[in-house]
Amino acid sequence: MTKQTELYARHVERDARMVEYAGYWLPVQYPTGPKEEHLRVRQAAGLFDIDHMGQVRVSGPDALAFLQRIMTADVSRFRVGRANYSPMCYADGTVVDDTFIYRLPDSYFVAINASNNAKDTRWMKAHHGGLDVTIENVSEETYMLALQGPLSEQILQPICAADLTAMKYHSAVQTTVADVPTFVGRTGYTGEDGFELYFPAEEAVKIWDRLLEIGEPQGLIPCGLAARDSLRLEACMPLYGQEISASRTPLEAGLGWAVALHKEGFIGREALLKAQLEGPTEHLIAFVMADRGVPRHEYAVASDGEVIGEVTSGIYAPTLDAFVGMAYVPADYAEPETEIDILIRDKPRRAKVVKKPFYVPAYRR
Amino acid sequence: MAVKVHPDCRYTKSHEWVRMEGEHAYAGITDYAQTQLSDIVYVELPEPGDSFSQGEIYAVVESVKAASDCYLPVAGEIVEINEELEDTPDLVNQDCYGEGWFVRILVEDPDEVEDLMDAEEYRQFAEEAEEEGAH
Numbered sequence: 001m002t003k004q005t006e007l008y009a010r011h012v013e014r015d016a017r018m019v020e021y022a023g024y025w026l027p028v029q030y031p032t033g034p035k036e037e038h039l040r041v042r043q044a045a046g047l048f049d050i051d052h053m054g055q056v057r058v059s060g061p062d063a064l065a066f067l068q069r070i071m072t073a074d075v076s077r078f079r080v081g082r083a084n085y086s087p088m089c090y091a092d093g094t095v096v097d098d099t100f101i102y103r104l105p106d107s108y109f110v111a112i113n114a115s116n117n118a119k120d121t122r123w124m125k126a127h128h129g130g131l132d133v134t135i136e137n138v139s140e141e142t143y144m145l146a147l148q149g150p151l152s153e154q155i156l157q158p159i160c161a162a163d164l165t166a167m168k169y170h171s172a173v174q175t176t177v178a179d180v181p182t183f184v185g186r187t188g189y190t191g192e193d194g195f196e197l198y199f200p201a202e203e204a205v206k207i208w209d210r211l212l213e214i215g216e217p218q219g220l221i222p223c224g225l226a227a228r229d230s231l232r233l234e235a236c237m238p239l240y241g242q243e244i245s246a247s248r249t250p251l252e253a254g255l256g257w258a259v260a261l262h263k264e265g266f267i268g269r270e271a272l273l274k275a276q277l278e279g280p281t282e283h284l285i286a287f288v289m290a291d292r293g294v295p296r297h298e299y300a301v302a303s304d305g306e307v308i309g310e311v312t313s314g315i316y317a318p319t320l321d322a323f324v325g326m327a328y329v330p331a332d333y334a335e336p337e338t339e340i341d342i343l344i345r346d347k348p349r350r351a352k353v354v355k356k357p358f359y360v361p362a363y364r365r
Numbered sequence: 366m367a368v369k370v371h372p373d374c375r376y377t378k379s380h381e382w383v384r385m386e387g388e389h390a391y392a393g394i395t396d397y398a399q400t401q402l403s404d405i406v407y408v409e410l411p412e413p414g415d416s417f418s419q420g421e422i423y424a425v426v427e428s429v430k431a432a433s434d435c436y437l438p439v440a441g442e443i444v445e446i447n448e449e450l451e452d453t454p455d456l457v458n459q460d461c462y463g464e465g466w467f468v469r470i471l472v473e474d475p476d477e478v479e480d481l482m483d484a485e486e487y488r489q490f491a492e493e494a495e496e497e498g499a500h
Contacts, residue, residue, distance in 0.1 A: 028430070033403050033404045293407060293427070316427075316429065
């Protein structure tokens with residue numbers, strides 16, 4: 001049965017279009033429309049209900065040893081108060097999920113994808129053999145909101161006890177928001193500055209309302225999943241099930257920087273070492289359409305009439321005012337400026353490989 | 366939300382409109398359709414000179430979330446396409462019965478137009494569809 005989030009009534013009051021996603025009813029867009037929602041995040045700020053996202057708390061004396069075993073990144077290098085990205089792989093080097101790991105003073109907090117919540121938890125519990133570790137899925141009691149965009153700091157600051165100006169990108173702090181104990185990460189999935197808030201689920205309405213009360217006069221609007229998808233794609237952030245999956249390695253996906261091959265004994269290491277030695281046969285590339293048309297998930301990529309790859313995601317990109325996408329193609333076609341065709345309704349439409357990302361995240365500039 | 370209709374148009378169950386002007390007809394998608402699709406980012410139109418039978422797919426509308434087929438409300442030959450849509454597909458969102466028209470058709474059989482729903486019939490039909498969509 002599809003779950004309603006604590007904010008379901010709020011979304012319906014605003015005439016949001018609700019869709020089923022990962023077992024939840026979530027707003028795909030508000031009457032504002034996905035294009036305006038997208039642009040507003042780039043220019044002002046947007047608020048996203050992402051309660052569907054999963055969270056797992058890992059604690060106990062062997063918490064680090066456990067994460068070193070299941071994560072590809074070197075978790076021993078993660079500092080307290082920082083958010084770090086890491087894929088989690090199968091023995092064959094393909095991806096179980098990609099995660100954000102927050103190191104807390106006494107435990108680790110792992111943010112995982114909504115669609116993989118149950119699978120990840122089973123996977124973790126199946127691989128803690130011999131270690132003194134507690135693995136707790138806390139998704140039910142944890143609410144997650146994302147406040148994204150250049151005005152996020154000034155909107156959040158009046159109701160947040162922590163000094164946000166002191167927070168660097170990818171840092172995190174335990175504080176309060178609207179007097180509610182909240183874990184705040186300066187993180188996001190849009191390519192903009194912003195915050196992700198984790199707090200007790202029963203407080204969702206209170207925090208949502210307060211943020212909009214402060215933010216709406218400054219241009220903040222609620223945003224849906226459609227804008228979330230186009231924002232992350234402009235920033236070339238991977239989505240599980242599209243760019244990464246149980247049939248792709250992080251190396252092919254260009255996530256080699258999050259794979260610590262020197263680290264011994266992590267699941268998938270041997271396969272990834274081999275893949276690294278051989279060199280990935282396919283690369284995840286970004287492309288911009290030269291002809292018009294929307295490239296979409298699973299459309300074929302062709303060259304000289306021959307199919308050479310597949311589109312993972314494609315959109316009309318509002319910030320660029322262009323049709324763009326990502327695709328897997330053989331290494332020979334991965335260089336920027338390479339001309340490729342995307343088969344849109346069986347007709348070849350011209351496109352060109354470009355350097356990633358389409359939109360350089362604001363916090364990196 | 367109220368479904369907007371144009372009094373001079375005839376309508377199909379797949380939410381296209383057609384409006385006769387002499388022996389030609391203009392066609393496009395209805396307000397209900399553009400609202401459902403939301404932000405339209407591309408419209409793939411046929412070439413002038415192409416002929417279609419009634420109900421045949423003649424265009425594709427790309428919104429943020431999906432590509433949707435459009436069916437020609439009446440049989441005929443395409444004599445003109447709305448080239449403005451190439452650069453400004455959102456005209457369909459802004460003014461679907463006016464500036465956001467798709468094609469002008471040389472109609473084979475004007476009786477086909479008469480058999481379609483009139484504005485009032487269509488309004489009722491679309492409001493029922495909307496009602497169902499809300500549940």
